[in-house]
Amino acid sequence: MLQVENTLFTIVMISYFASMVLYFIYIAAKKEIFSKIAFALQAFGFVLHTVAIVCRGIGAGRLPLTNQYEFATSFAWGLCLLGMIFILRFKFYVMGAFISPVVFLMIGYAAMQSKEVRELMPALRSGWLGFHVSTAIIAYGAFGVSFVLGIIFLLRDKLREHGFLDQHIPDKQKLDLIEYRSVALGMLFLSFTIITGAIWAERAWGSYWSWDPKETWSLVTWIIYAIYLHLRIRRGYKGKSAAIFAVIGFICVLFTYIGVNTFIPGIHSYK
Amino acid sequence: MTVRKGFFKFISSMKFAVILLGVLAAVCCIGSFVTQNQTYAWYTARYSERTAALILALHLDDVFHSWYFILISGFLCLNLLLCNVLRLPAIIRKTRGGTSFRERLGYWGAWITHVGVLLLILGYSLGQITYKEYAAYGVPGQSMAIGDTGLVMTIDDFRIDLRQDDTVEQYTSEITVYDLASSSEGRKAKVSVNNPADLYGYRFYQNSTGWAADVSIQKDGTDLQKDTVCAGDYLVVADKPDLVVYFNAFYPDYVMVPGKGPSSLSGNINNPAYLYSVYFRGQILGMNVLMQDEVLTIDEYSVRFSNPQSYTLIQIKKDSFTRFALIGGLVILVGLIVSFYVKPPKRKEEDASS
Numbered sequence: 001m002l003q004v005e006n007t008l009f010t011i012v013m014i015s016y017f018a019s020m021v022l023y024f025i026y027i028a029a030k031k032e033i034f035s036k037i038a039f040a041l042q043a044f045g046f047v048l049h050t051v052a053i054v055c056r057g058i059g060a061g062r063l064p065l066t067n068q069y070e071f072a073t074s075f076a077w078g079l080c081l082l083g084m085i086f087i088l089r090f091k092f093y094v095m096g097a098f099i100s101p102v103v104f105l106m107i108g109y110a111a112m113q114s115k116e117v118r119e120l121m122p123a124l125r126s127g128w129l130g131f132h133v134s135t136a137i138i139a140y141g142a143f144g145v146s147f148v149l150g151i152i153f154l155l156r157d158k159l160r161e162h163g164f165l166d167q168h169i170p171d172k173q174k175l176d177l178i179e180y181r182s183v184a185l186g187m188l189f190l191s192f193t194i195i196t197g198a199i200w201a202e203r204a205w206g207s208y209w210s211w212d213p214k215e216t217w218s219l220v221t222w223i224i225y226a227i228y229l230h231l232r233i234r235r236g237y238k239g240k241s242a243a244i245f246a247v248i249g250f251i252c253v254l255f256t257y258i259g260v261n262t263f264i265p266g267i268h269s270y271k
Numbered sequence: 272m273t274v275r276k277g278f279f280k281f282i283s284s285m286k287f288a289v290i291l292l293g294v295l296a297a298v299c300c301i302g303s304f305v306t307q308n309q310t311y312a313w314y315t316a317r318y319s320e321r322t323a324a325l326i327l328a329l330h331l332d333d334v335f336h337s338w339y340f341i342l343i344s345g346f347l348c349l350n351l352l353l354c355n356v357l358r359l360p361a362i363i364r365k366t367r368g369g370t371s372f373r374e375r376l377g378y379w380g381a382w383i384t385h386v387g388v389l390l391l392i393l394g395y396s397l398g399q400i401t402y403k404e405y406a407a408y409g410v411p412g413q414s415m416a417i418g419d420t421g422l423v424m425t426i427d428d429f430r431i432d433l434r435q436d437d438t439v440e441q442y443t444s445e446i447t448v449y450d451l452a453s454s455s456e457g458r459k460a461k462v463s464v465n466n467p468a469d470l471y472g473y474r475f476y477q478n479s480t481g482w483a484a485d486v487s488i489q490k491d492g493t494d495l496q497k498d499t500v501c502a503g504d505y506l507v508v509a510d511k512p513d514l515v516v517y518f519n520a521f522y523p524d525y526v527m528v529p530g531k532g533p534s535s536l537s538g539n540i541n542n543p544a545y546l547y548s549v550y551f552r553g554q555i556l557g558m559n560v561l562m563q564d565e566v567l568t569i570d571e572y573s574v575r576f577s578n579p580q581s582y583t584l585i586q587i588k589k590d591s592f593t594r595f596a597l598i599g600g601l602v603i604l605v606g607l608i609v610s611f612y613v614k615p616p617k618r619k620e621e622d623a624s625s
Contacts, residue, residue, distance in 0.1 A: 121439065125465060230292075
């Protein structure tokens, strides 16, 4: 099963890369057909990615959500899923050219991690693992989408010179709304992540909040998006300021996931 | 507008909330980068003396319990409370104008979320002030009093379940807890990682484990005392309290690594060795490794380590406000769902038009 997963993982990486290139061609060639092919390839990669994760789970005999590799590949999966949902929901194929590099970078990061299957330490053997990590995957995926939308928002005026992009990117008001939708989804799921994590921590470590660096940074991320939501309803702060916070928020997400595990040791450092 | 009114308006404003959140995030960042709860010597070794002094002066060594962290959290609670109180009449007015339950509910999202955050902060803060925590450790057969709780815990059994590759699957302690105030029989429980037990209003957690050994002392060839001592603990010589034998560490599969010192090749008891120190009136007399069956002689005393076994450490805790904080968390979730997905018609129209 793990060999199957390995093979599928390689195909998934190639699919995501090809999809990213096709999204770029779509913008360069200004032909709609490329966006459809790019999306189809992304969807194909996503399906195989799902199968690969399932194979990993069967091969490991547990939920494949416990080490840096497993979470990185799941993170890429969540980004891809949320990206596709938002592309389809808002018929916004240009977004594919922005989200696909993020997905590819994340799966590239996963490829650099050790794929060794290790047995779980007692603290990780809990039913809460599935709830805690799967909600984090959705939250991070949604925040990835809001990051991309924040970038597009900030570049919107410059992209106006590119006639094709100007036509295919929604106006700032709608961009802001889509970005808000993705932040709202991420915020809800991040709250689920923090709360399920706290319940689990109480059972495993005897304390539901220990100010462990990972916990602290997930709180920082939550606060950044809380600021985003407050700014958005203040007159004069909607739009650009909110977009900047959407970008900062995702940088916090990345630091919570990669930075904390790499630079600040704590009880969450399951490498 | 008077200064008082202006101040009141400011501390109840969203602008103040955003400033507080920003400061709180910044303080949390600092707290995550500076290793918490270390000594001045530790910070000096890690940074420079000046930085270490600055860390202590600014309470950066315990940011999350510092006066400014508590002040920010207090102001945030005040801001949320005022915001919710001031907005309540307008929300009630709008709710009365609603035609359906969903529409009426839609106005309450942010309000409910704020209540949740308030409950969470209050629950956590009260828990921090009132919680009680104890630790009890030992080997099967030992009994110990649990702090000032009036409870006594007996360790009936302790198991470490290993997988085929020698990794640990689970730590399980079987305990019996007695309430000294009542004459009733003790209550038995099985405690393992992720599976705490609730007894007499306290929660018992399987916290950690380590090595223990029997330490026997003879005086002039006659048995003087024998006790089970956990690594990290000490034994006071019964008839000479100035003399103390400290059990530093246990190496089940002992090997001396040049440049590194004593180490263990595996977790299996193949070549047991005990690292000990001897103190007399607080002054260290010596430190060395004693192999199984080797005898340490200090004047007329002979010390022997034997029967290495795992001890269990049980954490005992009482935090009556954990549920309060949990309810706060659940209220936040409800508030966010209402905020984002149960929208009043006016906001729906705005979204549609944009």
